[in-house]
Amino acid sequence: xxxxxxxxxxxxxxxYISHLDLVRLFHRVLRRAGINIAYTQGFNxxxxxxxxxxxxxxxxxxxxxxxxxxxxxxxxxxxxQSVNQHMPRGIKILDGKYIDxxxxxxxxxxxxxxxxxxxxxxxENWDRELFEQWVAGFLEExxxxxxxxxxxxxxxxxxxYKEVDVRPLIKELTLESVRGEKWSLYTLLTTGSxxxxxxxxxxxxxxxxxxxxxxxxxxxNPIEITSVEITRKDLYQEVNGAMxxxxxxx
Amino acid sequence: xxxQIKEVKIxxxxxxxxxxxxxxxxxxxxxxxxxxxxxxxxAFAFPDTYEIGMSHLGMQILYHLLxxxxxxxxxxxxxxxxxxxxxxxxxxxxxxxxxxxxxxxAFDFIxxxxxxxxxxxNILNILDMGEIPxxxxxxxxxxxxxxxxxxCSYNPEPIADFADIIVLGEGEExxxxxxxxxxxxxxxxxxxxxxxxxxxxEIEGIYVPSHFAVDYHADGRIKxxxxxxxxxxxxxxxxxxxxxLDKAYYPDKILVPYIDTVHNRVVLEIxxxxxxxxxxxxxxxxxxxxxxxxxxxxxxxxHDLLQNxxxxxxxxxxxxxxxxxxxxxxxxxxxxxxxxxHIGVSLPSLRLDNFSKELIEEIQKVRKTGLTFAPEAGxxxxxxxxxxxxxxxxxxxxxKEAFExxxxxxxxxxxxxxxxxxxxxxxxxKELVYKVLNQYHSLPKEKRAGGLKITVSTSTFVPKAFxxxxxxxxxxxxxxxxxxxILKESLTHRSINYNYHDGKTSVVEGAFARGDRRLSKVLYxxxxxxxxxxxxGDHFDYQKxxxxxxxxxxxxxFYSHRxxxxxEILPWDHFDIGVNKSYLMQENNKAKIEEVTPDxxxxxxxxxxxxxxxxxxGVC
Ligand code: SF4
Numbered sequence: 001x002x003x004x005x006x007x008x009x010x011x012x013x014x015x016y017i018s019h020l021d022l023v024r025l026f027h028r029v030l031r032r033a034g035i036n037i038a039y040t041q042g043f044n045x046x047x048x049x050x051x052x053x054x055x056x057x058x059x060x061x062x063x064x065x066x067x068x069x070x071x072x073x074x075x076x077x078x079x080x081q082s083v084n085q086h087m088p089r090g091i092k093i094l095d096g097k098y099i100d101x102x103x104x105x106x107x108x109x110x111x112x113x114x115x116x117x118x119x120x121x122x123x124e125n126w127d128r129e130l131f132e133q134w135v136a137g138f139l140e141e142x143x144x145x146x147x148x149x150x151x152x153x154x155x156x157x158x159x160x161y162k163e164v165d166v167r168p169l170i171k172e173l174t175l176e177s178v179r180g181e182k183w184s185l186y187t188l189l190t191t192g193s194x195x196x197x198x199x200x201x202x203x204x205x206x207x208x209x210x211x212x213x214x215x216x217x218x219x220x221n222p223i224e225i226t227s228v229e230i231t232r233k234d235l236y237q238e239v240n241g242a243m244x245x246x247x248x249x250x
Numbered sequence: 251x252x253x254q255i256k257e258v259k260i261x262x263x264x265x266x267x268x269x270x271x272x273x274x275x276x277x278x279x280x281x282x283x284x285x286x287x288x289x290x291x292x293a294f295a296f297p298d299t300y301e302i303g304m305s306h307l308g309m310q311i312l313y314h315l316l317x318x319x320x321x322x323x324x325x326x327x328x329x330x331x332x333x334x335x336x337x338x339x340x341x342x343x344x345x346x347x348x349x350x351x352x353x354x355x356a357f358d359f360i361x362x363x364x365x366x367x368x369x370x371x372n373i374l375n376i377l378d379m380g381e382i383p384x385x386x387x388x389x390x391x392x393x394x395x396x397x398x399x400x401x402c403s404y405n406p407e408p409i410a411d412f413a414d415i416i417v418l419g420e421g422e423e424x425x426x427x428x429x430x431x432x433x434x435x436x437x438x439x440x441x442x443x444x445x446x447x448x449x450x451x452e453i454e455g456i457y458v459p460s461h462f463a464v465d466y467h468a469d470g471r472i473k474x475x476x477x478x479x480x481x482x483x484x485x486x487x488x489x490x491x492x493x494x495l496d497k498a499y500y501p502d503k504i505l506v507p508y509i510d511t512v513h514n515r516v517v518l519e520i521x522x523x524x525x526x527x528x529x530x531x532x533x534x535x536x537x538x539x540x541x542x543x544x545x546x547x548x549x550x551x552x553h554d555l556l557q558n559x560x561x562x563x564x565x566x567x568x569x570x571x572x573x574x575x576x577x578x579x580x581x582x583x584x585x586x587x588x589x590x591x592h593i594g595v596s597l598p599s600l601r602l603d604n605f606s607k608e609l610i611e612e613i614q615k616v617r618k619t620g621l622t623f624a625p626e627a628g629x630x631x632x633x634x635x636x637x638x639x640x641x642x643x644x645x646x647x648x649x650k651e652a653f654e655x656x657x658x659x660x661x662x663x664x665x666x667x668x669x670x671x672x673x674x675x676x677x678x679x680k681e682l683v684y685k686v687l688n689q690y691h692s693l694p695k696e697k698r699a700g701g702l703k704i705t706v707s708t709s710t711f712v713p714k715a716f717x718x719x720x721x722x723x724x725x726x727x728x729x730x731x732x733x734x735x736i737l738k739e740s741l742t743h744r745s746i747n748y749n750y751h752d753g754k755t756s757v758v759e760g761a762f763a764r765g766d767r768r769l770s771k772v773l774y775x776x777x778x779x780x781x782x783x784x785x786x787g788d789h790f791d792y793q794k795x796x797x798x799x800x801x802x803x804x805x806x807x808f809y810s811h812r813x814x815x816x817x818e819i820l821p822w823d824h825f826d827i828g829v830n831k832s833y834l835m836q837e838n839n840k841a842k843i844e845e846v847t848p849d850x851x852x853x854x855x856x857x858x859x860x861x862x863x864x865x866x867x868g869v870c
Contacts, residue, residue, distance in 0.1 A: 016270040021508045028278070028506060028560030031591075045592045046562070058265045086560075088276060 002073040006096035014090030019054035038069040052106035063234030110192040169197040258346040272300040275348030278506035281317035297372035305513035314501035345379035354380030364402035367762035368784040405715035408769035410459035419489030455490035503558035515563035532714035563594040624663040628678025667725040710756035718837035761809035766821035830858035
């Protein structure tokens with residue numbers, strides 16, 4: 001038995017494949033590639049493979065991870081080549097190594113993830129400086145509240161909601177580049193069990209903030225984001241104060 | 251395909267629809283080709299959702315068959331779901347084929363499969379969204395050729411006005427003949443579609459509806475079906491079969507969808523046809539004779555398909571899997587695969603009379619799913635009428651054995667409205683179900699699994715073309731409701747769950763199953779009124795159908811609820827499916843006197859198929 005940790009990208013059309021469908025896709029591709037995977041015991045045996053954290057539909061990523069148990073160790077390069085050969089375009093194994101099976105699970109390791117968020121606005125005629133001021137202003141907010149669904153208790157009929165301050169979850173937010181009408185933001189967010197903020201939610205909060213600023217400017221056209229493209233760059237664990245991706249961290 | 255036609259852009263729509271993976275067209279084993287001028291572009295259209303269409307074996311076979319030809323490129327089209335349809339219509343973008351997003355109107359052929367009468371409005375919707383004139387007579391030279399095939403094409407008359415070509419019978423060989431002919435004829439100077447249609451009509455199994463006209467009596471019955479001046483002869487009107495299934499094309503790979511579909515697994519078609527001869531069953535008549543694949547062939551197929559798809563499950567397909575002569579050997583083989591490679595095995599359509607305990611036990615090792623039995627009728631008398639050779643003891647014994655083995659989930663299928671059915675037969679369903687229930691309770695508690703669930707489903711009998719019951723009437727809507735409520739009131743035990751199909755859909759299905767060409771107008775009217783996805787309870791709108799019949803001066807009564815006499819000319823009488831009309835009459839007569847016909851393996855009843863359609867002659 002050997003535990004292989006792999007890193008892969010999920011881009012292009014594959015961003016439309018849900019997490020559940022992705023898991024099944026992996027099962028099938030691994031079979032096709034003839035990888036000697038280990039199975040769970042019991043009535044409906046299935047491959048022993050786990051993933052880090054689910055990516056939302058429509059988000060591209062260059063930093064997804066899986067842990068896969070093999071009955072027999074094979075060279076990583078060989079693994080990578082045969083699996084990539086059977087993967088649909090858009091999913092590609094980028095990196096990997098064998099790890100001790102006693103390592104923490106991917107899911108419990110993830111602490112941060114970073115994203116590029118490209119947005120387009122209806123009214124895009126602002127200068128860079130003003131935009132950067134807004135980014136800074138947004139980060140200066142004392143609290144940034146978001147409404148979340150509470151976990152439903154058993155037999156409880158109505159959904160309950162709670163307000164959460166997500167400001168502490170935003171580690172970084174900067175304007176990365178401006179290309180034509182596309183404004184690209186870079187952000188590093190807390191992800192995982194210690195707190196979680198999705199980039200989709202971040203951008204909604206930012207939009208709300210912009211609208212408030214806009215009111216002060218008394219312009220005719222309200223600010224409205226017309227398109228958002230999100231790309232996850234990687235997933236990290238903090239090791240001795242440094243951000244390490246989930247392969248380098250072990 | 252002309253150069254001006256650009257692919258349809260949908261990138262900006264994908265995030266706005268549910269399950270965008272339906273529209274990607276890049277699944278494992280999908281075909282992608284460099285397009286060139288001489289290529290014949292074929293769009294295989296399935297008039298239902300992606301999830302249903304992708305589970306259809308015939309589509310998988312023809313798709314790969316066509317794409318293995320260098321100069322043919324076959325793509326897929328499904329009915330877009332309502333969210334996608336609304337976006338496309340709002341943005342005025344035409345419907346496209348999945349692989350290249352090419353608009354439908356740019357194809358040489360669009361082939362529709364006719365699986366179910368209630369999917370006909372979806373065919374019109376696909377054509378409409380593809381910006382192709384619906385009626386054949388309105389289409390121009392540059393419009394695609396619309397070709398229909400599949401089980402409902404044995405009576406294609408209600409949809410005939412929309413078709414250029416209809417294929418009768420199994421498609422594997424004939425589709426290539428048609429396309430090769432098209433390639434040849436298209437090269438000729440001054441090519442016209444009519445030349446192709448004329449030449450195609452010479453192919454056995456090809457029906458060109460526009461080459462025929464129908465005359466009617468004053469009372470609405472058919473007087474004559476005659477060929478028109480366009481016709482080139484009538485050689486086509488005979489169904490096609492593949493004689494040797496081992497030699498027939500079967501793909502060694504199939505498309506693997508990203509999202510869950512109805513049958514998301516490897517499907518092995520083990521044989522075609524059925525030995526049984528149930529009198530209501532159209533498949534049992536139109537797919538004759540029985541042709542089995544060899545065990546060796548199936549083993550190779552299973553191996554290749556699993557290898558090339560990575561699927562975790564395999565299932566068998568046929569009308570009655572346990573009738574396969576080598577079923578035990580096949581199941582043992584599948585179980586071996588299961589143990590070695592962790593592949594799940596599912597075995598639908600087992601009959602209960604030859605259902606062996608050992609077989610269940612073998613399957614159970616693999617996966618314990620529910621069991622399904624289809625006694626179809628509640629009393630032995632009625633089962634004799636329909637020639638369902640199942641005895642009560644068989645059902646009760648099988649149920650008992652199943653309960654003993656720890657099954658607690660059993661499904662029972664019945665039909666209501668069968669010819670000669672009385673309230674006694676309806677109550678017979680109730681009695682039979684309670685006897686099954688008692689089998690469970692008669693077992694000592696420690697010998698059975700808790701939580702018994704018996705699901706009883708009834709569908710309404712719909713008389714179909716080319717069956718011994720093709721002359722019979724369908725019971726009225728009121729009568730359907732009355733009989734359903736008898737069962738509703740009597741199947742009240744907490745372990746019993748009673749499901750029934752909406753009688754209204756059965757009535758419309760019944761009209762189209764035995765309709766004639768005049769229904770094309772009704773179909774068009776219903777579509778114009780907004781009917782589509784009629785097979786889906788939440789979409790089906792009976793009032794619109796009633797209105798469509800009224801406005802076209804047509805009548806559901808005439809088509810669904812009318813008994814035909816033996817001497818009436820039926821809309822499908824001009825097709826030859828091998829089974830003789832005299833045999834169907836004989837079976838109908840035997841039904842009336844409750845006399846059963848043994849299955850084909852016990853005794854050939856000389857239905858006629860072996861004389862005309864197999865080189866073997868004699869008994870099948
Ligand atoms: S010819 Fe005889 S054996 Fe063959 S299908 Fe007909 S009845 Fe059955």
